[in-house]
Amino acid sequence: MRSTPRILVVDDEEIIRLGCQRILSDEYYEVLTAGDGCAGLALVREKSPDLVLVDLLMPEMGGMELLEAIHQHDKKIVTIVITGYATIESAVEAVKKGAFDYLPKPFGPEELRAAILRGLERRRLLLETERLRKERERNLLELAVERSRTATIIQSMGEGLLVVNQKRQLVLLNPVAQKMLRLHDAQALGKPIEALLQNKALEEFMLGALAQHGSHPVLARKEIPSGHEPNTVLAATLSPILSDTNEVIGVVVVLRDISEQKRIEKSKSDFVRMVAHELKAPIGAIEGYLNLILDGMVKGDQARQRQILERCRDRAAALLSLIRDLLDLSAIEAGKVAQEMAPVEVDKILKEVVELMGSEARAQEVTLKLSTAERLPKVVGDREDLMRVFTNLVSNAIKYNRPGGEVTVSASSQDSYLVVAVKDTGFGIPPEEQSRIFDEFYRVKTEHTRKICGTGLGLAIAKRIVECHRGYIEVESEVDRGSTFAVHLPAYKTT
């Protein structure tokens, strides 16, 4: 309420208006007056007084009518009716209808003050009640919002969530958990989990936690096969819900699908296994050859001994390049690729590669040719990395060729790509193997390739480098006719 309560006096008799004004203004009230119902109502609407004194007998709009209008406007405005003896019954009627009190005429200052004080006390209560009601409403609203917010969060989280109480009943379940566990029973809530879960491992995990008591119940994690699809694994994190007396009264389980992680772990361990195998093979071969010599199985045969030593040397060299490739691969894995990105002229790189590989081509009796189109676009790339890719492709094209064969390196512009093609006239790659040649350690094994040393990592590395340059690499091949490897790199726009 205002510190200076606002009081409206509505009476057709000026003497009453002035009297009230004089008496009340002394008491630090703000007093407004109106000579008829209509003016009174207008002031009520405009000024929202705390208390209104209404004369019941007025021409135009009568007191009763005004009272009703005031109550309709605002029930918290306290009304006191002023009444002569003739209208005492009406006053009682008015009180029944919502007026707070009546003041019979004639009244003195004391009676007026007392009535006003009581009226204002009433007003204070009404306002306080209203304030509390509003506050409660707001709290309820907040609570409701809070509840629906929590529900929304639980419904939308990416993990599955389920809660079970001490009676083993499912009490909460979000859509993700529903999907993970295939709990499509609309009436699932409230049912015991034994009846719901078709997942023994999870059920035992939860029941085990429910059975814990006394000692410190702990958070537990477990990997659980989903049981619905092969190779889907769920990580369940379970935490007990404790009462004030530290009794376990339920458990919360959060489920996360870790299938992808598991798949990656598996492919990593497969990779380690492959690496171990690839490292072991040349060492084993070298050791085997050395033992042949040491065990005297090639005594006196000079040429054979020399041949064996040469094989040892080749296997050792191959082992070294394998280790180098592995280090490169792990550097690529660690993101150390495409580091020095700048616009580069691919035809210059190709020229360098072709010069570099000249002696190897001659040694294999292979003709190496370069043909690049005019005005090639540049590409944005790491010069060293691209050099590596093309060197690898050209080296393969020479190695897997036949004596008297050819290798043609060409560069051209196609759409928004610069395409480098390395074409050979070698053994070719069987169609069923073409998709696998970019896999680590995958090597096409035929009569022809057996004696050729390779780490099985060159193309895997090339593919990754090209992809880090937002390009792609493709192969076309025909057995006994040759292969063409094409590297597509996004052209650098100078505009």
Added chain:
Amino acid sequence: MAQRPKILIVDDDPDYVEITKSILESKDYEVVTAHSKAEAEQRIATSRPDLIILDIIMDRMNDGFKLCYQLKHDPALRSIPVFAISSVNQVTGFTFSPETDGEYFEADDFAEKPIKADELLRRVENLLRKN
């Protein structure tokens, strides 16, 4: 059995083939070689060996397995002893043996690479004698 027992070596690593061949020839065995599953099948068909030394990890990871399975499920060939030699060990967590892999892997003997010459010869002799 012929005077000189015939042994087929199946391994995709030409150096292992070479080494094993040298060891066996030093003891006067007749040796035939194959570098792939397909080649091995051919050799077995054209000249039946008295023993097969089989590399378990061949180019397609399970070719050795498959070949072993085929041999042991072929009434005409199952009597040929298979000496499986693997190039993966326990460190890599990828192991198998006739005990754990049952009917899928019924090799008559099993060793890991690298195998010492005298050990290889002793086991080969044993397998041939059993037969």
